Amino acid sequence: MKMMDGLRGIALLATTLFAMSAIAVDVLVENAFLPGTGRAKGEPVTILISEGRIQSIGAEVTANDVERFDAGGAIVTPGYIDSGTSVGLAEVSGLGTSRDGRVEEVRNAAGFNVWTALNEGSSLIPFAPTDGVTRGVITPSADEANFAGESALVRFVKGDKFLAQASLAQHLYLREWNRRGAGGSRGNALQLVLEDLDEAARFLRDQRQYNSNKARPFSLSTRELRALGRVIKGERLLVVHVDRAADIRKVVTSFERFEDVKLIIAGGVEAWRLAPMLAERSIPVLLNVLDNVPESFDRLGARLDSATILDKAGVPIAFMSTTPYSEFRSLTQAAGVAVANGLPWDRALRALTEGPAEIWGIEGGRLAEGEVADLVFWDGDPIEIMSAPQAVMIDGRWVDLTTRQQQLSERYRDLLKLK
């Protein structure tokens, strides 16, 4: 109860600070605790934030002429990173007319950049920080397409700060239902994908001839060739959305001839079957932990402890939400369920923070000097399902945690006099 009073105090304080700090100012966070290795609090910590970054962090940090923020004994974590979501691409996922995340009726949409469609004013953006999520990878989806386009990295603040990195990775879909564009066989889909990459490699080699119109004809447009060229040169990560172990193995082995390609497996329901192979090659896997239903012949090996198996084998892992139903809460819930199924607590926290930051090669995910100041102050265990952030900072700015849902709830709580 005492804890709760303290937290109410910081919530009030956070509101005040938010009003004060429309622009980033120096803030000294006091009376916060680092996460421990278990579910308990770790070391007490003081953090100085300046210019949107963590200036210094430790037990002995002091500063004058700064705003002071008393965290009230709360655990502070880095902002969570969602490795796969569609917020900003669709207000209502089921409404085709409000959805921009997918290019339909083509097999190769490699040249599509989701950032061109992102809505920085979406009312969905403020939901992410209320679940502790401060950054996310906005992923193109696919139906018939295999190459679906390039994802973008966002910070979950409305307005011009929403887009953090316009082009992060190329996304390739090779799941059971992504073979229609390839004539109905997944084998043909993989062959065509490899031919596309070969063609892009030839495009890179024969750039001069191409420009002077002397090259052999290409079947892909310049836009696709350039996009795939970035993949071949390793300038963009290649995220392959694939579930069946047999397919994952073929992807890994057949892509080896493209030496600079940086491969990531997404979904990877059966990736656990190939854990040693993936670990040996340091190929990361992005997981939706809650996806444990054998809903297709690609997913017969679906299980709740695949994060545990992969992590134990040394495969880098990160979590993604990718559900339009409960979105960001499902990310922390997934981490909790992974813990319940054997993943050590600190590894689960890592798969929401430092893990994805390393996999994507982006800032954030760490509480360290010089890092971006994405901080979340929790009212309890930061993975426990009933916990919630009391205050959130993104890039050194306090975030307003009011959402449309909250406005609706409060309106009807008051109208019906609920208590």
Next chain:
Amino acid sequence: MQQSIVVALFLLLQGAGIGHVSANPYPSTYEASAHSPYVLVSQAIDAGEGEGWFSGWVRVENNRITAVNTMDVPLPEGIEIRDVGEQFVTPGIIDVHSHLGDYPAPSYRAHSDGNEATSPVTAEVWAEHSVWPQDPQFPLALAGGVTTLQILPGSANLFGGRSVTLKNVWSRTVQGMKFPDAPYGLKMACGENPKRVYGSKGRSPATRMGNFAGYRKTWIQAREYQRAWQDYEQSLVEYEEKLAAASDESADADAGKEPPRAPKPPKRDIQMETLVGALEGDILVHNHCYRADEMAQIIDLSKEFGYQVTAFHHAVEAYKIGDLLAENNICSALWADWWRFKLESFDGVAANVPMVHAAGACAIVHSDSPNGIQRLNQEAAKALAAGRRLGLEISDSEAITWLTKNAAYALGVLDQTGTLAPGKMADIVVWTANPLSVYAQAAQVMVDGVVHYDRSSSERPITDFELGHREEVWK
């Protein structure tokens, strides 16, 4: 009244020499296996009544709970004691909205048996005729503590058909899973789905007003059908009386007088039988409906035709009309936080369940999902946390009723299960921790006193489909 139609049918068919017609032509064949009696002892029992955790014991004999006591009452002697210590005990979880078996895994078109989307009124179909008992999703739900579940037809139609309530036990047949004597449900649907499915085929309903016209026309037919049978029953009674009178009088006295003529029964219509069952309260009405304004219209519809809506399902805007739902004694079966996947779900809030509860209405957490059904306890926890953050005072134990007592009430089986009370089925879950924690797992799940799932010993049913496919997963 379904009884009376049945009695009428029985008389009719006997009279016609056709033989017996059953009210229950696909009866449950489920029989709980025998087990030795035991006493389950725990420091944290929640009886599902919303009254809090207590340290105590539950006595289980012959598949039933025979006593529930606090530790103040000494443990009985001469019976096996199963002390689970600090592990938590609750009634079995009940999901009032599931499609397991009628949309089984693997999920292919050949397995898609939940929506008879060929006509907006298909009250004649029964979900149990679609259920595949080898669906590997049943044991996954069992591992989440689910002991009872209602399988509904989908929501493409205004009247989707009959639901069936199952016990979550492995069986070769659907009949072997059917919850004995549970009432049937009638699935109805509001809003976007029916108007989208039929509007896109260029037929009615294509709008929400078209939906309502469809409900009203159908209920009018059902009332007419009901009246035709009532008239027939009446004339049958009169006929029986005349027959009796005729046999009492001397045959000679009435010689030459024509014998009374047996009345002709109306033609049986299985669509109408289900609808009349709903009008008469024998079949419970489960209405898929998202928006508050549409639910209010459905309430008027139910009054126009004189039936009771048992529960609104999905009801993402129930929080806007908690008072109306309480007043009309309608439960709301809800997701914790699903939202924005379609336009009519855009106003979904995470505090929906606790707000409905706080308005004094019956709140239930449901899944409608093979993933969600495995973690209904976590869904309740999310909802509870959102309610508390909104300032609502709701106890952990009240949140457990959203998964147990209230769900059993909405299925019409609260007298059989849903709480831990003497005389009830021993449907019990032992949890490794407080089930409102994300770290909690079902340690043991008992259905009718028999352990069907045991986490530590990997005791669990394995469906035929899983053999040769998923051995590594359950090892």
